Amino acid sequence: MKKLSLILTAIFFALFVLSTSGWCWGKKKTIKIGINAPITGDIPKVGENTKNTAKMWLEDIEKAGGIEIAGEKYPVEIIVEDNEAQAESAVKTNTKMITEDEVIIVIGPQSSKQAIPAGGVANSYATPMISPWSTNPDTTKDRPYVFRGCFLDPFQGPMLANFAKNEFGYTKAAVLYDVASDYPKGLAEYFKQSWEKNNGEGSVVSYESFTTKDADFSSQLTKIVNSGAEVLFVPQYYNEVALIVKQARELGWKKPILGSDSWGSSETITLCGSDCYGAFFSTHYAAAGAEGITKEFIDRYKEKYGYVPDDVCALTWDSLKLAQNAIESLTEFSGDIKKDRVKVKNNLAKIKNFEGVTGNMSFTSDGDPVKCAVIVKISDTGEFRFYKSVCP
Amino acid sequence: MEYFLQNFINALQWGSFYALIALGYSMVYSILMLFNFAHGDIFMIGAYIGFCIASLFILLFGGAAPGWLVLILTIIVSMFLTSLLGVLIEKIGYRPLRNAPRASAAITGLMIGIILETSNIAIFGTKRIAFPQLVETVTYNISGVFITNKKIIIVAISLFLMAGLHFFIEKTKWGMAMRAMSYDFLTVPLMGISLNVIAPLTFAIGSALAAAAGILYGLAYPVLDPYMGILLGWKAFVAAILGGRGSILGAALAGFLLGFIEIFTAMIFPSTLRDLIAYSIILIILTVRPHGFFGKAHSSSLRL
Incomplete structure (x- = not known):
């Protein structure tokens, strides 16, 4: 019995080796x-x-x-x-x-x-x-x-800062970003640098942060609403965008909101709904048109x-x-x-x-x-509408 | 002044969630002397059950029923369903381990938490879900302070539930049995009150409160994700410790206090340092009062 199982095992093993190596020879390099x-x-x-x-x-x-x-x-x-x-x-x-x-x-x-x-x-x-x-x-x-x-962000940040100044003439901005994530943190810093270069020291009147997984931004947003900023920059991903924008509206923020290319997901509107209408963000391409x-x-x-x-x-x-x-x-x-x-x-x-x-x-x-980058405005029907193209 | 009042209202809403969740931790601890670490995830499941029930009601009634009615029905049905889940968790997860070392029970809690998260992913996928807006948001501007009707609803329902729990524990026979059990869980069963009845009841009530918190949370922060209970659960756990292990009143008060500390540190200091400062304050409080505000000194010598 032992012998038989040994032989069977050997045969099985041999077959296995043959089959795998055969598979190797037979198939083209992938x-x-x-x-x-x-x-x-x-x-x-x-x-x-x-x-x-x-x-x-x-x-x-x-x-x-x-x-x-x-x-x-x-x-x-x-x-x-x-x-x-x-x-x-x-x-x-x-x-x-x-x-x-x-x-x-x-x-x-x-x-x-x-x-x-x-x-x-x-x-x-x-x-x-x-x-x-x-x-x-x-x-x-x-x-x-x-x-x-x-x-890159060193292009995107200043581009957005220039856009807000040239297009609307704003001089005071607020930023709310996730300090624990590389992308928002980097972008917030480039935006701030460029904004202060354009509008002078202290023109970013409120520079607030939170950490990943936070859901309540009420104290940061209360600060921002009371800071006298004319535009709010939110370089966040779609799940946080929905929460931040909704809470900002509830705390009485009626001024424009500016976003970055992380807003460009189809989920942004699904989660955020009508609160995000009228916001601007920069992105890589505009599907409409x-x-x-x-x-x-x-x-x-x-x-x-x-x-x-x-x-x-x-x-x-x-x-x-x-x-x-x-x-x-x-x-x-x-x-x-x-x-x-x-x-x-x-x-x-x-x-x-x-x-x-x-x-x-x-x-x-x-x-x-x-x-080139594209600036998109979220229309009143929730579509991402082409607004302007900005090239380096 | 408006600035202060605005933050006061923000903190009241934020604290309600901590308080409701912390109550669940505290109740279970008072009976079984263990922390149910799956509680944050029960909160998450409660929110998802709320989402399903609310969607179902909207489908059934359409626009016929007013939003507040749908909300209240959703809360009641979800609280019931989530309490069944709580009972199930007690039966499968904790009862077989009742005489095991406390650390095993704590680990079981973490495992149950992971099971709840991943089974949620298996059912709903990893996509974020938008919680249906049952009540149209109305913002009142009272001389510069912005209050939404949702904030009022959330705080009112939370306070109502806490008052209800207080009534239940102080005025009913079941509540008396629970109090007796938390006083001495060795002698009380000899009087004909079974731990196998009181423990599931405690889990059911704790889970129902977590479900209510989940739905209210969905109302205020309408993005649901499978991991939303972890951070909130931890922080509510801190509130339960701060209030005094096993103290119901302490947990509720400490929940609000935690909300206030978080919101007001962000108001005064740069928001980057919020959690650092907020939780340092709590660490200092705990150094001075290691048993929390209302905890009894003997409870820590027993176990954990």
């Missing part, structure tokens, strides 16, 4: 692309949009029979991992995808809080990474392997998923296309993942005048694109 997205956590809509966009892109690739490198087509596999919208998890996720899954390039994480630490991992493993949505400069700073798909390939992308996405894609979708799409572009320009797909990664990175850095759905872009030496 190009693996990692997606590091916040599927759960604070901003799940961002994760869902990232995933949906990646699926749509993969469909295109599969229809074409894979990505073509030097005349030969290779199948593509997408690995989506959840970073729970947390910095530590984003680092783990990146490490796992780079070392275990051997991806050639990582797309994501989306927000700066995760993208900054995850970018460090990608750079130290010499793996190219494109963060579609992270606007904080630290994400790509001194990291040749890290790129991004959007404009789009033309050309942007319109094509919007229509396709809308048909497939049933809602208008927000800026996360558009930027993720562009980032995937950039990655595709860089992989297609390889002279050969050696299968030696380390060599290929370096080549992909070199190709990415060389991209000039790439035509994306969020506008034309060229990469600077830091891995940051030069591109």
Whole structure:
């Protein structure tokens, strides 16, 4: 009996080895692309949009029979991992995808809080990474392997400060931001610097903060309402935007509210409702009134998923296309993942005048694109209406 | 002056939530001498149940029923359903561990909390949910102080519930049984009052109050997420300690006090330092009064 089971085990083992190795020989080398997205956590809509966009892109690739490198087509596999919208998890996720899954390039994480630490991992493993949505400069700073798909906060902050001054002539502003998160904190600082340069020292009359997960902002907003500010700047994500704007209105704030590109989610209006009507925010593209390939992308996405894609979708799409572009320009797909990664990175850095759905872009030496921003006004029906385009 | 009054009203609303949640911690402690660390998540589940019930009522009645009626019905039904959840948690999570070391029970509480959060994610997904606005917001401007009808509703319902609890504990037989049990849980069962009746009752009342807090919270801060109970639960736990472990009156008062400390430190100091200063103040209070305001000295020597 013992012998029999031993023999059976041996046969089973042999079959197993044969089958796996056969599978290896039989199959073509696949190009693996990692997606590091916040599927759960604070901003799940961002994760869902990232995933949906990646699926749509993969469909295109599969229809074409894979990505073509030097005349030969290779199948593509997408690995989506959840970073729970947390910095530590984003680092783990990146490490796992780079070392275990051997991806050639990582797309994501989306927000700066995760993208900054995850970018460090990608750079130290010499793996190219494109963060579609992270606007904080630290994400790509001194990291040749890290790129991004959007404009930067040092551009966005001053741009918004100038907009409020030039368009409406305001001289006194208030800021309310999350001190425990990289993106709002960075943006609030750039806004304040630029505002005070324009309007003199002390012209940001109220500079208030809270920490992530807070829901009551009444004492901060009471201060702001009583500070005499003419405009309120809220560089927050959609879940906090809804709470802050509602509470501000309840405490008697009737003046304009200014937001940043994190407002651009379809969830902002779902959660905030009519209280957000009339607010302005800067973003990467405006879905209403789009033309050309942007319109094509919007229509396709809308048909497939049933809602208008927000800026996360558009930027993720562009980032995937950039990655595709860089992989297609390889002279050969050696299968030696380390060599290929370096080549992909070199190709990415060389991209000039790439035509994306969020506008034309060229990469600077830091891995940051030069591109225009759009100011959007939330209409009385809750639509994001194009208001103005601002270019660097 | 208006500035002060405005913050006073803000603090009154914010403190109501702490008070209602802290009551649940305190009641369970007074009977079982353990802190139910899943309480913050029961609050969260209460808010979600409230969301379902409110949506159902809106679907059934449409515009036929006035908003305040729907709100009150929602609160009553959700309180009932959440109290069943509380009883279930007591039965599955805590009863088998009644004679185990207290640390095991505390860990069980944390595990139940995680189970509640993740099962919520499994049902509703990770998307944020907008709580239906049952009552149209009306803002009154009383010489520069802004009060919404919602704030009045929230504070009024909270005070009403606290008064009701007080009446229940002081004037009814069940309340007397609970008081007796918290006084001596070894002798009282010998008099024919079973701990297996009183403990679920305590959990039911605590959970019902948490559910009411959840719905009122949804009214004031209409974005629900599966992790919303964690931070609030911790802070309410602080309030329960501050009020004195096991003291019902203490928990309610300390809940309001915590709200006031948070709001007024943010009023006086830069808001970045709010929690640092607010919780340092509480640390100092606890150093001076380690048993909280109304806690009895013997309760800490018993366990935990």
